[in-house]
Amino acid sequence: xxxxxxxxxxxxxxxxxxxxxxxxxxxxxxxxxxxxxxxxxxxxxxxxxxxxxxxxxxxxxxxxxxxxxxxxxxxxxxxxxxxxxxxxxxxxxxxxxxxxxxxxxxxxxxxxxxxxxxxxxxxxxxxxxxxxxxxxxxxxxxxxxxxxxxxxxxxxxxxxxxxxxxxxxxxxxxxxxxxxxxxxxxxxxxxxxxxxxxxxxxxxxxxxxxxxxxxxxxxxxxxxxxxxxxxxxxxxxxxxx
Amino acid sequence: xxxxxxxxxxxxxxxxxxxxxxxxxxxxxxxxxxxxxxxxxxxxxxxxxxxxxxxxxxxxxxxxxxxxxxxxxxxxxxxxxxxxxxxxxxxxxxxxxxxxxxxxxxxxxxxxxxxxxxxxxxxxxxxxxxxxxxxxxxxxxxxxxxxxxxxxxxxxxxxxxxxxxxxxxxxxxxxxxxxxxxxxxxxxxxxxxxxxxxxxxxxxxxxxxxxxxxxxxxxxxxxxxxxxxxxxxxxxxxxxxxxxxxxxxxxxxxxxxxxxxxxxxxxxxxxxxxxxxxxxxxxxxxxxxxxxxxxxxxxxxxxxxxxxxxxxxxxxxxxxxxxxxxxxxxxxxxxxxxxxxxxxxxxxxxxxxxxxxxxxxxxxxxxxxxxxxxxxxxxxxxxxxxxxxxxxxxxxx
Numbered sequence: 001x002x003x004x005x006x007x008x009x010x011x012x013x014x015x016x017x018x019x020x021x022x023x024x025x026x027x028x029x030x031x032x033x034x035x036x037x038x039x040x041x042x043x044x045x046x047x048x049x050x051x052x053x054x055x056x057x058x059x060x061x062x063x064x065x066x067x068x069x070x071x072x073x074x075x076x077x078x079x080x081x082x083x084x085x086x087x088x089x090x091x092x093x094x095x096x097x098x099x100x101x102x103x104x105x106x107x108x109x110x111x112x113x114x115x116x117x118x119x120x121x122x123x124x125x126x127x128x129x130x131x132x133x134x135x136x137x138x139x140x141x142x143x144x145x146x147x148x149x150x151x152x153x154x155x156x157x158x159x160x161x162x163x164x165x166x167x168x169x170x171x172x173x174x175x176x177x178x179x180x181x182x183x184x185x186x187x188x189x190x191x192x193x194x195x196x197x198x199x200x201x202x203x204x205x206x207x208x209x210x211x212x213x214x215x216x217x218x219x220x221x222x223x224x225x226x227x228x229x230x231x232x233x234x235x236x237x238x239x240x241x
Numbered sequence: 242x243x244x245x246x247x248x249x250x251x252x253x254x255x256x257x258x259x260x261x262x263x264x265x266x267x268x269x270x271x272x273x274x275x276x277x278x279x280x281x282x283x284x285x286x287x288x289x290x291x292x293x294x295x296x297x298x299x300x301x302x303x304x305x306x307x308x309x310x311x312x313x314x315x316x317x318x319x320x321x322x323x324x325x326x327x328x329x330x331x332x333x334x335x336x337x338x339x340x341x342x343x344x345x346x347x348x349x350x351x352x353x354x355x356x357x358x359x360x361x362x363x364x365x366x367x368x369x370x371x372x373x374x375x376x377x378x379x380x381x382x383x384x385x386x387x388x389x390x391x392x393x394x395x396x397x398x399x400x401x402x403x404x405x406x407x408x409x410x411x412x413x414x415x416x417x418x419x420x421x422x423x424x425x426x427x428x429x430x431x432x433x434x435x436x437x438x439x440x441x442x443x444x445x446x447x448x449x450x451x452x453x454x455x456x457x458x459x460x461x462x463x464x465x466x467x468x469x470x471x472x473x474x475x476x477x478x479x480x481x482x483x484x485x486x487x488x489x490x491x492x493x494x495x496x497x498x499x500x501x502x503x504x505x506x507x508x509x510x511x512x513x514x515x516x517x518x519x520x521x522x523x524x525x526x527x528x529x530x531x532x533x534x535x536x537x538x539x540x541x542x543x544x545x546x547x548x549x550x551x552x553x554x555x556x557x558x559x560x561x562x563x564x565x566x567x568x569x570x571x572x573x574x575x576x577x578x579x580x581x582x583x584x585x586x587x588x589x590x591x592x593x594x595x596x597x598x599x600x601x602x603x604x605x606x607x608x609x610x611x612x613x614x615x616x617x618x619x620x621x622x623x624x625x626x627x628x629x630x631x632x633x634x635x636x637x638x
Contacts, residue, residue: 052453053626087441090258102250
């Protein structure tokens with residue numbers, strides 16, 4: 001199977017509001033895929049439905065050919081959600097070990113200590129999460145996301161709140177996983193990141209795909225404009241309406 | 242990962258993180274310390290005070306004194322034999338009747354007859370007899386009196402009962418009531434923890450990360466098991482000091498007679514323990530469901546109030562539960578899941594429930610526990626990422 005993600009005729013309705021309307025796309029194995037759109041366009045809803053957090057109104061969302069279930073260890077997915085949090089009263093190492101055990105990591109303690117050393121937080125291992133800065137907590141969350149070496153990494157606004165140095169570190173880590181063969185789905189508002197990193201992208205507006213394909217295909221479709229300009233044009237049209 | 246492994250991982254994390262907290266041990270040890278403190282105060286204050294029960298002036302007493310230890314002409318000494326005295330008790334002519342046989346000096350045994358009131362806790366027959374002798378200023382001085390006055394004799398307690406009445410209702414009630422009290426302790430100590438264990442995921446905005454690592458079913462079951470284990474530690478921490486206190490005071494004038502009264506009905510004790518277990522699981526399921534329904538601890542406390550009120554509701558109707566023939570209200574409370582735990586405990590304590598009725602109630606609570614946990618799992622899955630919405634969303638798609 002070439003695709004790690006397949007979304008077919010996905011529709012999502014909350015109450016009387018249709019959030020996603022007949023959405024179709026796929027993410028190929030090993031590629032970096034950009035999921036783009038303004039706030040409220042349906043990006044996070046799509047990811048939540050893909051990971052079984054929401055039941056779709058209709059359609060199918062598959063990860064490696066199956067509906068995602070966390071207990072299925074054959075499909076390893078790392079998800080860094082936009083709404084991030086940790087057990088604030090627990091210490092860093094216990095939290096990481098807990099997630100590592102849930103994800104089936106063989107030596108979660110060893111892995112966590114190695115990771116903490118790499119991101120400069122080894123001295124914080126026994127510290128309560130609530131004592132860490134926001135940026136430090138994000139590094140812990142990223143560590144938890146990647147600790148079982150997932151085949152599919154879904155990162156919702158991964159660099160939000162990061163300073164340039166940590167953003168660089170994060171990009172390095174993402175790049176490493178990409179080189180190992182993981183497919184990466186990035187939800188971001190930074191179009192420069194998408195142009196630089198992504199192989200393909202999907203631009204959502206009001207729950208429908210407005211642009212989909214490789215970056216060059218999308219640019220070609222919109223007359224060679226940059227992704228920033230395309231974004232403004234798609235959403236500008238809405239403002240004009 | 243297999244279901245049991247995933248549940249075990251959640252259990253281990255949730256159990257250890259609570260058990261490592263000083264607050265957990267402070268709450269656990271506070272109650273035994275309070276019990277010890279109250280015992281110490283009552284012990285100190287009772288020193289030098291005559292706590293032996295005295296005979297009410299309205300109590301009518303009769304004695305057949307074949308041994309002749311009372312002086313002649315005492316008003317309570319009757320001419321009739323034992324049969325006459327027993328009949329007087331049955332007819333209500335007297336409240337208490339003592340039979341002192343002719344061979345009292347050798348046998349050192351007297352007999353005591355009274356109508357059982359079911360729940361009397363003072364076995365004060367010996368004191369009454371001693372009191373009567375002490376008041377008998379002209380009673381015969383001698384070996385028999387000394388024997389009687391020092392209380393070095395055995396009195397065979399014969400509780401008389403009417404048709405359908407239980408002579409040792411208290412004796413049978415002690416163990417079920419003790420288990421009932423432990424259940425209340427469990428609810429009081431664990432309720433908030435059950436709520437918070439799921440609300441915390443939402444308040445810390447960790448639901449998405451956790452639910453993509455473990456299924457909501459495994460998460461909730463693991464959490465409930467961990468909280469149950471913690472609750473059991475606390476219950477044991479309360480029960481053990483109480484039992485030790487009872488053990489070390491087993492010869493005490495108050496505790497001794499109560500212990501002697503305890504009647505062990507193995508079937509009811511097993512059922513009571515089972516009821517404790519399924520009721521704890523049911524309560525855990527309900528609290529976890531409420532926690533899954535709401536977004537914050539404050540919202541949770543609003544919802545859990547009615548559930549707790551329903552649970553203690555049978556206590557407000559206590560008198561109804563004492564009746565041998567259960568009323569409709571009692572029947573409803575016995576089989577309504579929220580009131581059933583306490584209703585069953587009361588009825589078994591008062592001896593007003595048969596084993597098969599108890600079993601039906603037990604099954605109702607057990608099935609309700611499974612349903613409550615299933616609701617909690619589904620609700621948590623559907624509601625876990627509604628971080629800012631207090632309104633229940635579980636009914637919506």
